Amino acid sequence: MKTSSSRRSLLAAVAVVAIGSVFGLATEAWAGYPDRPVTLIVPYQAGGSTETLARVFAKALGDQLGQPVIVKTRPGGGGAVGSTEIAASAPDGYTIMLSGSDPLTWTPLTLKVEYDVDSFTYVAQISEYQQAIVVRQDSPDTSFEDLLARSKQQAGLTYADQNAMSRAFLEYIAGKEGIEWTGIPTKGGGEMVPLLLAGKIDFAWSGGIHGRYGGQIRVLASMNAERLAASPDAPSIREKYDISMPGHMLIVGPRGLAGDVVARLNMAIEAAVKDPGYLDLLENKLLFPSKFVGSEALTEDMEATISSLRTVAQVAH
Amino acid sequence: MDILLHLAAGFEAALTVTNLLFIALGIALGIVIGVIPGLGSVTAMAVLIPLTFYMSPLVAIAFLVGVNKGGTSGGAVPSILLNTPGTPESAASAFDGHPMACKGQGGKAMKYSLYSSVTGDTLSDLLLIALAAPFAAIALQFGPLELASVLFFAFALLAGLASESPLKGLIAIFVGIFLATIGLDPIDSTPRMTFGEVELFDGFPLTGVAIGALALSSIFEQMTTLHRYGERRATASLWANDRAANRLTAGEFFSHWRTIIRSAMIGSGVGMLPGLGVTLAAFLSYGAARRASKDPSSFGKGNPDGIVATEAANSAVVGSNLIPTIAIGIPGNIAAALLIGAFMIHGIVPGPFMLTMHGDIIYALFASMLIANFIHLAVGRVGISIWAHIARAPRSAVLPPVIALCIAGVYLPNQSMFEVAVMLGFAVLGLLMRHTGFSIVCLVIGFLLGGMFEASLRKTLLLYKADFSSVFSSPISVIFLALGLVVLARAFRKS
Amino acid sequence: MAGTQPEKTQDSKDGVENATSPVVNLASGCVLTLMGLAGLFWLIPNHVDASAGSYDVSPAFMPNLAAWVVTLLGATLACSAALKCRAAHPVSNWPALVVPAIWGIASIAIYLGVTNIGFVYVMPLVVAAGLLLSGQRSWPTIVAIAVLFPLAIDLAAWHLFTVQLP
Incomplete structure (x- = not known):
């Protein structure tokens, strides 16, 4: 027959072991991933x-x-x-x-x-x-507002998009402003840049490639929720239209x-x-x-x- | 003179043992990977780029360029020896290379292929070095309208390949065009006949189509022939023991100088203009060589010009596709796009400032490219001796394992069994076409050109708002449209 | 003679040989015409969105164009072949279809096998079958090549490219 203190210590020991093994098992599951x-x-x-x-x-x-x-x-x-x-x-x-x-x-x-x-x-x-709306350096548009104003006067300005989402966003903006733009699909920045720099299109959507071109390409607006770090003067479209491209x-x-x-x-x-x-x-x-x-x-x-x-x-x- | 000074400094930087070793390694790897049907420069470079992290920028890029060079010449090896193109751009080398091999002149054909590759490559590298800036300005002017015009010209030129039976050739071309429309619409992104299959969104993959229709169908056909008639009819030996039959002197090679230069120009031009691609360069050059030949009907029976045209052109793309890359930072084709990625990883930002900011590395790269061509010659010659041994093995033993290689090779780049399925399907289609007398080449050309042409045509319509007078505002498009019409007119007059 | 004509196709550059039997051409022409019509009147209208943006042509334009050309040219081929058939009485060349059909079935089997069972298991069978078909008779050679080659490819794919074949 055990004394009460040893029974207590036995209970305590069992409790410690029990609780410890529960934690141990949890850590097992935690530590188990990844095992391959x-x-x-x-x-x-x-x-x-x-x-x-x-x-x-x-x-x-x-x-x-x-x-x-x-x-x-x-x-x-x-x-x-x-x-x-x-x-x-x-x-x-x-x-x-x-x-x-x-x-x-x-x-x-x-x-x-x-x-x-x-x-x-x-x-x-x-x-x-770093998604943005961009123009080439010698474009008459120095700001996004310029672009919108010019678009209202002259319908059918052309732009290059790179996927269906960018096209949809630009059309949404055009719809909200009541202007008409013509979108030319391109497969990536590499196709967009020559079109823009050669002046064949008026502006373009960029997924970030414009960063490599320094002063040759100007950012008019950020398509992201916030302004782009490299172009703090260009407004984000969220400021105007309450939408942004992820x-x-x-x-x-x-x-x-x-x-x-x-x-x-x-x-x-x-x-x-x-x-x-x-x-x-x-x-x-x-x-x-x-x-x-x-x-x-x-x-x-x-x-x-x-x-x-x-x-x-x-x-x- | 400035260029020469820079180049001299570049040579100094490039002539290090590490650099040379890695160039040689790159070329060797490129050749081996090019030999495997389904794999080519693009896959090789994509896989090897991460390995270059730990190399210095110059060695890394020189290595990758070496891989690119080797990859485009490696594809000709199975083309010539087994009538099984290793890469789509080497398909046309099989047309004349394989008949030569069947006559026991496999070695000679391979040498033609190697020398053409190296020569075409060198010429295009020289163009790159001397004329990057002005040519890049031309590349910049190249938009959808110009692309459509060049494709129209290509179409006119290549339709002539169907001259055996124009009606059936044309049918094959248009079947190819139809197949190219399957996928997401290039303008609207609406699905066209995709039946909800996400892997079809980008259309049938070119590698699957080309390797299936040209290479695998050829293997199936050859195996069937072997089954029926046995080894004796198939080939005596691809590599006659008669050394004289397989010798190719410099004199004899350079007697084809007209084809060499024309093909190198075509390859350089196509490589430099974004969006066209190396396969188009190869076929265009073949078509042009045939048209310019005094004896067009000899093409397809063992005329070395066929090999020269194809290989010089597809290798010339390698140098010139760096022209827009280095001058403006845009890639001429997928391989150049990979190189751009490699440049970026090593801290060289491609773009208009590349030459000014990183001039010393770029010139060292130019020097490395020129040196690489000589190394290519040496490595390639060693390769030829190795392939000679394989060529002596009986075809019945070599072909079945190549099927396994094709499947693995096509699966590997994107880990896509779908692409394997496409390859198998087009192989069976190719067999059917062989047995009913339709030209597989025309199908592949229609497929290749059709997709590009539709996309550029519609973009042109959008860009110029269907204002047809804008055609005349672009000198490039006027030239190519005119050339295309001339070619078509001549074809009509002949028939 | 019927049906036992030796195979006329060779490894010519594009499979075009000079003497395709008019019967085969007639059959090809008919099949193409039918497929073209099927494309025009069923496939394209149901599976291609036909709306066009401004200044653009519709997504259905190019498919329709190609299908029309194939239909018309196919019909032309069928007619000219029919005329030739009437002029001379050529031999039927049905074997032309047998070879593609057999390889078609083999391809389906290969695809299903590799996808469901695995490259390393199925390819040796395929290679062995291929070797036998092509005339190899030496069993040691067959086994060696059929087993070693796919295995080598599988290992190379993993170690060089970090890609697992199915």
């Missing part, structure tokens, strides 16, 4: 700036997660093919995607695809495309990703974006700003963005 390599899908062509960035980022992230992160390119449909794949992947955290936001948001709103705007879990944002470069997983996996990824990504090699590449060489937004804030942001997009999409169709 993680695949990072990039839905763009190999060799493009996003894909190159992804590779450097993957290395930094892999260092943080303790498991290699392997880049898998799945281009096609402006990001739709990769998005279809991630939406269909198992939500276990071993398949994630790095992409811009338009294949995740605009594409399902306007085209028939096998996924929807809520097929994804938003894990983090790591950068932002320019997020973000990491997503399939819908239903477990909370602790998301948290683990958040921690790792937040640390990875501070990696000096990655930062040097991102900011100094690829000329993207580093911008980290965690999962919760990002999910809220994306919900607001998607409703804003629905507005524009409805007008467009």
